[in-house]
Amino acid sequence: MSEEHGNLIKSPKQLAIVVFASFFIPLIVIALLMVYVGNGKTKGADADAANKLIKPVAMLDFKDASGPKVFKTGEEVYKQACASCHTSGAAGAPKFGDVGGWSARLGRGYDGLLTALIKGKGAMPARGGASPSDISNYELGRAVVYLAGSAGGKFPEPKAPEEKAEAK
Numbered sequence: 001m002s003e004e005h006g007n008l009i010k011s012p013k014q015l016a017i018v019v020f021a022s023f024f025i026p027l028i029v030i031a032l033l034m035v036y037v038g039n040g041k042t043k044g045a046d047a048d049a050a051n052k053l054i055k056p057v058a059m060l061d062f063k064d065a066s067g068p069k070v071f072k073t074g075e076e077v078y079k080q081a082c083a084s085c086h087t088s089g090a091a092g093a094p095k096f097g098d099v100g101g102w103s104a105r106l107g108r109g110y111d112g113l114l115t116a117l118i119k120g121k122g123a124m125p126a127r128g129g130a131s132p133s134d135i136s137n138y139e140l141g142r143a144v145v146y147l148a149g150s151a152g153g154k155f156p157e158p159k160a161p162e163e164k165a166e167a168k
């Protein structure tokens with residue numbers, strides 16, 4: 001029995017080292033863990049990162065007709081209903097971000113462009129094919145501002161209808 005131990009620890013010095021290590025290494029690990037956990041609580045950056053992860057879930061837009069209406073942003077409408085044509089330039093659509101393709105059209109003004117979109121124009125179906133119950137005129141307007149803005153247009157954001165102006 002004693003010989004087996006003797007193989008591992010041959011001198012009092014080695015014994016001291018082993019005792020020292022077995023005492024302090026766990027202490028260091030615990031200290032590091034405490035620093036790690038403490039950071040999560042105190043540092044704003046970590047909390048912000050966590051909030052960003054949670055946000056898309058917390059902001060899920062459940063379609064509840066009785067609840068306050070949450071308007072889509074111009075970018076959201078664009079991605080949902082316009083990008084299919086305006087990103088690629090399909091069917092001769094003026095492309096997103098193409099200053100040359102938009103310059104003449106921008107001269108028609110925000111109202112002119114929005115009217116063309118709502119009525120349909122050339123190969124573009126009325127409302128870009130979106131149904132009015134899904135995308136309102138106001139939301140179409142925001143998409144026009146977003147799309148035109150990508151190509152040098154500087155139209156102001158349209159006003160939100162009714163009293164729900166805070167839902168930007």
Ligand code: HEC
Nearest residue numbers: 081082085091092093105113116121122123124128143144
């Ligand atoms: C099916 C393809 C298609 C979709 C979807 C589409 N567009 Fe278009 N869009 C076009 C085409 C093609 C034109 C060029 C029409 C023309 O001048 O003959 C156009 C032109 C426009 C114009 C310029 C109108 C003018 O008076 O010159 C605007 C603004 C516009 N689209 C916005 C949108 C927005 C915003 C959406 C999404 C809600 C959208 N479009 C969805 C194909 C599309």
